[in-house]
Amino acid sequence: MSDILAKLAKILEQRKQAQPDSSYVARLYDEGVDAILKKIGEESTELIVAAKSGSANEVVHETADLWFHTLVLLASQGLTADDVLHELERRFGVSGLDEKARRGSPK
Amino acid sequence: MSDILAKLAKILEQRKQAQPDSSYVARLYDEGVDAILKKIGEESTELIVAAKSGSANEVVHETADLWFHTLVLLASQGLTADDVLHELERRFGVSGLDEKARRGSPK
Amino acid sequence: MSDILAKLAKILEQRKQAQPDSSYVARLYDEGVDAILKKIGEESTELIVAAKSGSANEVVHETADLWFHTLVLLASQGLTADDVLHELERRFGVSGLDEKARRGSPK
Amino acid sequence: MSDILAKLAKILEQRKQAQPDSSYVARLYDEGVDAILKKIGEESTELIVAAKSGSANEVVHETADLWFHTLVLLASQGLTADDVLHELERRFGVSGLDEKARRGSPK
Numbered sequence: 001m002s003d004i005l006a007k008l009a010k011i012l013e014q015r016k017q018a019q020p021d022s023s024y025v026a027r028l029y030d031e032g033v034d035a036i037l038k039k040i041g042e043e044s045t046e047l048i049v050a051a052k053s054g055s056a057n058e059v060v061h062e063t064a065d066l067w068f069h070t071l072v073l074l075a076s077q078g079l080t081a082d083d084v085l086h087e088l089e090r091r092f093g094v095s096g097l098d099e100k101a102r103r104g105s106p107k
Numbered sequence: 108m109s110d111i112l113a114k115l116a117k118i119l120e121q122r123k124q125a126q127p128d129s130s131y132v133a134r135l136y137d138e139g140v141d142a143i144l145k146k147i148g149e150e151s152t153e154l155i156v157a158a159k160s161g162s163a164n165e166v167v168h169e170t171a172d173l174w175f176h177t178l179v180l181l182a183s184q185g186l187t188a189d190d191v192l193h194e195l196e197r198r199f200g201v202s203g204l205d206e207k208a209r210r211g212s213p214k
Numbered sequence: 215m216s217d218i219l220a221k222l223a224k225i226l227e228q229r230k231q232a233q234p235d236s237s238y239v240a241r242l243y244d245e246g247v248d249a250i251l252k253k254i255g256e257e258s259t260e261l262i263v264a265a266k267s268g269s270a271n272e273v274v275h276e277t278a279d280l281w282f283h284t285l286v287l288l289a290s291q292g293l294t295a296d297d298v299l300h301e302l303e304r305r306f307g308v309s310g311l312d313e314k315a316r317r318g319s320p321k
Numbered sequence: 322m323s324d325i326l327a328k329l330a331k332i333l334e335q336r337k338q339a340q341p342d343s344s345y346v347a348r349l350y351d352e353g354v355d356a357i358l359k360k361i362g363e364e365s366t367e368l369i370v371a372a373k374s375g376s377a378n379e380v381v382h383e384t385a386d387l388w389f390h391t392l393v394l395l396a397s398q399g400l401t402a403d404d405v406l407h408e409l410e411r412r413f414g415v416s417g418l419d420e421k422a423r424r425g426s427p428k
Contacts, residue, residue, distance in 0.1 A: 004196045011199060034370050037155045041366025042359070044151035045262060047177070048144045049355050049362075052266035056184055063177050064194040070154070070170050077163055087171040089111040092118060141263050148259025149252070152369060156248050156255075159373035218410040225413060251369045258365035261391070262358045270398055277391050278408040284368070284384050291377055301385040303325040306332060 005081040008068075012075035028072055036076060039069045112188040115175075119182035135179055143183055146176045219295040222282075226289035242286055250290060253283045326402040329389075333396035349393055357397060360390045 015023050020030035028036050043066040050058035074080055122130050127137035135143050150173040157165035181187055229237050234244035242250050257280040264272035288294055336344050341351035349357050364387040371379035395401055 004192050004200050008195060008199055033158060034374065037158055037370055038363070038366055040151060041155060041369070042363050044147060044173075045259075045359055045362025045366075047180075048148060048259060048262055049266065049358055051140060051144055051180060051184070052263065053355065056186060059180070059184055060186060060190045060194050063181065063191045064198070066151075066177065067174070067191060068195065068198075070173065073154075073158060073166070074170065077158070077166055079163060079167060083167045084170045084174060085111050087167050088115060088175065091171070091175075092115055093111050141267065144263055145256070145259055148262070149256050152252050152255025152259075152366075155366060155369055156251055156373065159370065160248065218406050218414050222409060222413055247372060251372055254365060255369060258361060258387075261394075262362060265354060265358055265394060265398070270400060273394070273398055274400060274404045274408050277395065277405045278412070280365075280391065281388065281405060282409065282412075284387065287368075287372060287380070288384065291372070291380055293377060293381060297381045298384045298388060299325050301381050302329060302389065305385070305389075306329055307325050 005071075005085075008071055009075070009080045009082070012071060016075070025072055029076055033073070033076060036069065036073045040066065040073060043069050112178075112192075115178055116182070116187045116189070119178060123182070132179055136183055140180070140183060143176065143180045147173065147180060150176050219285075219299075222285055223289070223294045223296070226285060230289070239286055243290055247287070247290060250283065250287045254280070254287060257283050326392075326406075329392055330396070330401045330403070333392060337396070346393055350397055354394070354397060357390065357394045361387065361394060364390050 012025060015025040016029060018026035020027045028039065043062060047059065047062035047066050050062045070084075071081060074083065119132060122132040123136060125133035127134045135146065150169060154166065154169035154173050157169045177191075178188055181190065226239060229239040230243060232240035234241045242253065257276060261273065261276035261280050264276045284298075285295060288297065333346060336346040337350060339347035341348045349360065364383060368380065368383035368387050371383045391405075392402060395404065
């Protein structure tokens, strides 16, 4: 896992002990999974709108927002970015082949 | 950047030279940004549905799908996961503080 | 309810008796609520992309797709467009006042 | 068009003359199409979450929110619910046949 993803995993774990009013993430945990999922839906929409409006800077910013909230979701379920990176490794890493290309579709 | 993200960045770069019918990613590039954004919307919805249905395994799988398609979007715009990780580093890394908590909201 | 919404409600009710392979809607019912929700996420994304690409015709087309799939969802839950129109009537109809404006937000 | 949809079309048209700070809708118009699309993405996510959480009442409420914001989008583009209802009529009305079933897919 990259340094920043490891660092974020640690921060997100610590936030589980924090008071809801002391931290944005602690508040999301407290509000529950529906609140986190609504943020994921929002950030996904904002990324789509940003990509259509054409600023590379905004695309990076909105992707960061989207990834961040997926990390909060993962943490809330006892998962980490490592689980996702292992899944990507499983699909793409060993052979360097694009598994999705062979399947014709990612589903 | 983690090894797998670096590996994926390389694969996604190579796919830009591939024939559309030779690879899932090459086909997405060929169809253009709207097709990539529709996949991001789809995968985001599938993650939300998976999280509500409660299987950790599906959450990991759908997050991997979502991240993968954001990586395709980034590549299509000449960006990489590194740009996003640097943005996350900028927000969370240096001080270890949760910038979002201070702002009260990630927007 | 407008004539077409009433007609659609009737068609969607009839499809509940149809074989999954005989009709697109019967197949959606058979696949269950997750499949219907994924279509709502997809159509919502397609509407957003269409609106950013600027064709009025596509906006109408994608809104029709989105409304149609919300009607399928409603039917699958034993609800109809009438329930939604009554809710809109309750909010906006009697007084002509924009309730949302008074609340400052639709939530 | 049903009475409430016609009434809403009229309200949404009047809001175009209103000061942004006088009305929720006037503020959305003023913020522009991106703000309206973000609301559509949000409401679509909230509908999906509500449908997974199982309250019929919430499904009706969130569908009303989603339809409402698509009506704001239509109005902002010089379109109305009538355009969408005509499109649905064109697809389903004349023959009573499920056009989508014949095509196998709504796309």
